[in-house]
Amino acid sequence: MNDTPAIELKGISKAFGPVQANKDISIRVMPGTIHGIIGENGAGKSTLMSILYGFYKADAGEIWVNGSHKDITDSQAAISAGIGMVFQHFKLVQNFTVLENIILGAEDGPMLRPSLARARGVLKQLAEEYELSVDPDELVENLSVGHQQRVEILKALYRQADILILDEPTGVLTPAEADHLFRILDHLRAEGKTVILITHKLREIMEITDTVSVMRRGEMTATVKTAETSPEQLAELMVGRKVLLRVDKTPAQPGEVLLDVQNLRHVDDAGVERLKGVSLQLRAGEVLGIAGVAGNGQSELLEVLGGYADASGAVTMKGVSLPLSGAGADGSARRKAGIGHVPEDRQEEGLIMPYTAWENTVFGYHRDPHYQSGMLMNNARIKEEAQDKMTRYDVRPPNPNLAARNFSGGNQQKIVLAREIERDPDVLLIGQPTRGVDIGAIEFIHQEIIRLRDKGKAILLVSVELDEIFSLSDRIAVMFDGQIMGERMPGETDQTELGLLMAGVTERPEGKLIDAVDASLKEKEAREARQHD
Amino acid sequence: MDKMPAWADAVLVPLISILLAAFLSALVILAIGENPVEAFKLMVDGALMRSTGWGYTLYYTTNFIFTGLCVAVAFHAKMFNIGGEGQAMIGGLGVALACLFIPFPHWSVALIVATLAAAAFGAAWAFIPAWLQAKRGSHIVITTIMFNFIAAALLNYVLVNLLRPVGAMEPATANFPAATHLPTFQDMFASEGNPLFRGSPANVTFFLAVAACVAFWVLIWRTKLGYEIRAFGHSESAARYAGISPVRITVIAMLISGGLAGMMALNTTMGEAERLVLNATEGAGFIGIAVALMGRSHPVGVFLAALLFGFLYQGGAELALWTNIPRELITVIQALVILFTGALDNMVRLPLEKLFLATRRRSS
Structure with missing residues (x-):
């Protein structure tokens, strides 16, 4: 297996005013793995990913992609470094078709027809490879939330992303849709893509990831192999103390x-x-x-x-x-x-x-x-x-x-x-x-x-x-x-x-x-x- | 805390904004070949150094306090009442009707009744846009602007066709009876040996304006209605959750707003002109927007901002009188102050905030 990390962050720090959102964070994400990042709200997960995607500039630290030092100043730079992002709130044009959304911002030339034709071909191939089927001519506003998310993933893949970041992707999905998403992620991993999954749900981390990093109050408290940890241990790492995951209660006594x-x-x-x-x-x-x-x-x-x-x-x-x-x-x-x-x-x-x-x-x-x-x-x-x-x-x-x-x-x-x-x-x-x-x-x-x-x-x-x-x-x-x-x-x-x-x-x-x-x-x-x- | 201290927010930001506006104004005065230092001296001299100057400054201040509070109360409910001008005009009509048609025994009774009339007429004029906003979603900015024009046209009609004394050439009412004349500062403070405020229009309504500031503070920060107005202004969805009716708050806040604008007419119509003339408001309704913005919708801020604009008005009049600086330039200077304190607020605030945070981080 390749030893060069797909993503390596070295000593990333970022402060907003007096709030230290990220403090000296180092992380290595190996290629072909699903790497979970878990932490409570406000732990700094989203800030870290925004830095990686070029929305924020880190106060200190370096970003290395596939073994070379990258200066990611905006999302365009992130995309050309092969990083794709699927946001919690989708960024799709509602009254465009799937195909039009896919090529938006990645058109080949001034005329749309050749781009659309090429995208149609690529889309067909991606759909077969990753179980990512979506009707390319459907308007996005007519798609279910799960399908809209697939369009976001397709957008990233169309831009030849090798590294995919997903921010709380299951928040809006039914359990069955979430399962399907995980199957897609499985396929991506099998094809050698790297996935970073940000979530606060312990169950998802345990189910799909290879490695998990825990963040607490802007710091990376641990990175462990998923197979070698337990939900209880992760919860403790997130909060900093032992947590009761189950609620103790007696059977209900329903009245009038x-x-x-x-x-x-x-x-x-x-x-x-x-x-x-x-x-x-x-x-x-x-x-x-x-x-x-x-x-x-x-x-x-x-x-x-x-x-x-x-x-x-x-x-x-x-x-x-x-x-x-x-x-x-x-x-x-x-x-x-x-x-x-x-x-x-x-x-x-x-x-x-x-x-x-x-x-x-x-x-x-x-x-x-x-x-x-x-x-x-x-x-x-x-x-x-x-x-x-x-x-x-x-x-x-x-x-x-x-x-x-x-x-x-x-x-x-x-x-x-x-x-x-x-x-x-x-x-x-x-x-x-x-x-x-x-x-x-x-x-x-x-x-x-x-x-x-x-x-x-x-x-x-x-x-x-x-x-x-x-x-x-x-x-x-x-x-x-x-x-x-x-x-x-x-x-x-x-x-x-x-x-x-x-x-x-x-x-x-x-x-x-x-x-x-x-x-x-x-x-x-x-x-x-x-x-x- | 990720903010600068409150005193910097309340004092430093407006102060720097004013200095910037003053600096730019100086450049403009230089550009037309006058001496800005001399001009400034003249303004201070004319507005603040003699009691008569103060008499004029405080007269204008009174207007701006009322219209500033008018805009401020609407701001607290997150509404932009641009209709202060029209509401003040109609308020003037209320004052005129009360003064002309009710035989008053004494000015104090006249003031009370005229105040009620002014507030009622101003509030009524604000009610229609408020109701349209609350029930129909017609945007209050649009409707209140339109109501300014309607008010002007209405006033024109009433003055020309109904209230103009027979044979008079001017579109104005007859002079109000002597019993309704309000005591001016000269009446109150001047004595034989000490002739203060001679000929200046400042009058007893100034104290009414100050009282309105106090009442405003109590209403907004100490009563249940103020609590609901502010809550509605911050979040309509939360207000609905809490059982606060958006229709009720929209209408009540605008009634108070219009009432305050109407009360401005006491100063101009009853206190100064002693009859109702066309365009008695002279744009004070619009200045109220700048006053409320600069005063951060707080009565103390509104008072200070009104004082500043009173100074600018009176000082500006002096400039036009004694120098070659045209009156239009005064408007430019006032506009610059509005621009910097209102519209460009963040231009000063953001760097200042950064500066404070930087110094704090270094010291911690």
Whole structure:
């Protein structure tokens, strides 16, 4: 085997202001391997890859590609050094065809026809070699997310990339699509390509990589052979202490139905029906997990239940009917009815980022007479209680005068949780409780959710992380295309079955799983396209 | 912390911006063959060295405080109210109607009623764009600009056809009755032996403007409504999540904004002209934008920025009076100040931020 590393970084350092994003990082990625880079949010993974791809310039250090020193000043230089990147958020022109996207920026000459013809040939060959089949003449906007990702990979390969960087590639995929992606990566490795996989999911690292490097707080803490390590060890390396990966909990004791949702329908501003008759019941003392790939109506379900999106249907809370549009259908009315809500996007919804922590600890409850004194707000009392909440929920730093944006993701989430849980709601809606949250805080947040359940509260948990759904839920409902595809008990199902439901496949198909998933997703895309017209 | 200290942000950045604007202005004055040092001296002399000069400076300052607060309150709700000019014009109409048609026993009662009228008329003029924005999504920048023109046309019609005294040539109302005349600074502070503020237009509404600054601060940072306005301004989606109605906040913030703009007319119409004339606002509504930007939408900042622009207005008038520097050049100087403090804010801020970070890193 070739001994020259495909990529070698020597002593890379990069600071943004006083924040040291990368500190003296050295790494060797051998050709023909899949090299994982794992670390918590803010550990510096993305910065490191941005330096490698020429978006940032390192303050110090060298980049060596295939044994020669390269000065990568922009992405063009990275591409000519044979490096390709697949971003978390795709950079495709939606109303161009696949072929047009592929040649964009890599045209052979002023006329498009010869480039398109050549690309068509190359594409056919790549599709056969790597299981990367995509219809070259389809518009990108009509493709499923998984196929769009394939186009990104094809773009990189068309530019003759030997080294492929993928940034959190499975975040938007169904499990079956993710499996297919891993098969593609397998093929790439077999053909001698080098893959760098950035992720925060331990399972993916264990499944596909040959070598894994762990980053923590801007430093590379270890590089180990995947075969010689374990998820527990990696988690410990990421966080810097022992972490409990499983949630300890007793079986649920479901009580009376608190929240009864019948035939909920919601049409968004663009006129697309996002909820197509959702019905579910939520009982006291249980966690109902809503699994599903992002964008299948889960967000809308939370918004409608949280009171800030109109819907038709019926929702009753402890037997009392809640208005779904017009007067009384707003966030503060829902809070009064006893429904707390930890929203999916804490930065856009749950918190006002420039507000101080103490101002945020009453957000949504600020009209409570308890926080008023005469015409003014009782800021002294709010601050005092904020200090107390922050101490009890272990928010770091416990300084209520700091703006919310200065806290890490995990600590921001703790502020939201503290606010919602401390109001002692009967029903708590929680969306993506641990998105962008470090492993240490995940442990804490999961324990809080279970503690609340054990107090007899009802919890509706929406998460795109199947692992999270499995470890917290007492009952799992799967959403696809605005509908509940089915309910399962966590002990009686597995990832494959849920994965198929998440793609809208209710019957276990004969033949290849991915084909059934593909067909189902394609049908959904076509339906949506029709609805837009 | 990845920021420079608050005092540098609040004081140093605007100060450097002003100095840059002053430097460029000096170059322009040099270019037309005048002496910039002399010109500056004249401005300071005319605006700040005599009590009459102060009387004029503070008169303009009063206008700019009101219009600055008007723009600032809308900024807090992330709206750009360019309609201060029109709202002030219509506010003037409110003042004129109150003063002409209600027999007041004393100026203090007149001031209270006229204030309510001015605020109500200004707010009403802001309500339509606010409602269109909240309910229909018509962009408030576009609608408020259009409403400035409509206000001017409306005022023209009302003055020419309805309120003009019979036989008068000028499109203006009759003089207000004596009971509505507000005490000027001269009335308040001058004595036999010490003739202060002689003939200058500054009047009691200046104190009203200062009170408005205080009320503004309380409203924005101490009340539930201010909390909601700021929250809505930072993130509409978060506001919706929290049960804050975007329609309600949009409308209320614009009503307050329009009301403040309308109150500016107290100073010009009731305090100075003592009748309503065409174009009583003289562009103060637009200067309010610069004042709010420079004052960072904070009442203390707005007050100081209004003072600066008051100085520029009065000093500029002096220049036009005593030198060959044409009045248009004053507009150029004012425009430069606006350009540097408002539009080119980051040009000064970013290097300064870097400088602070560099020194801090070295010391740590």
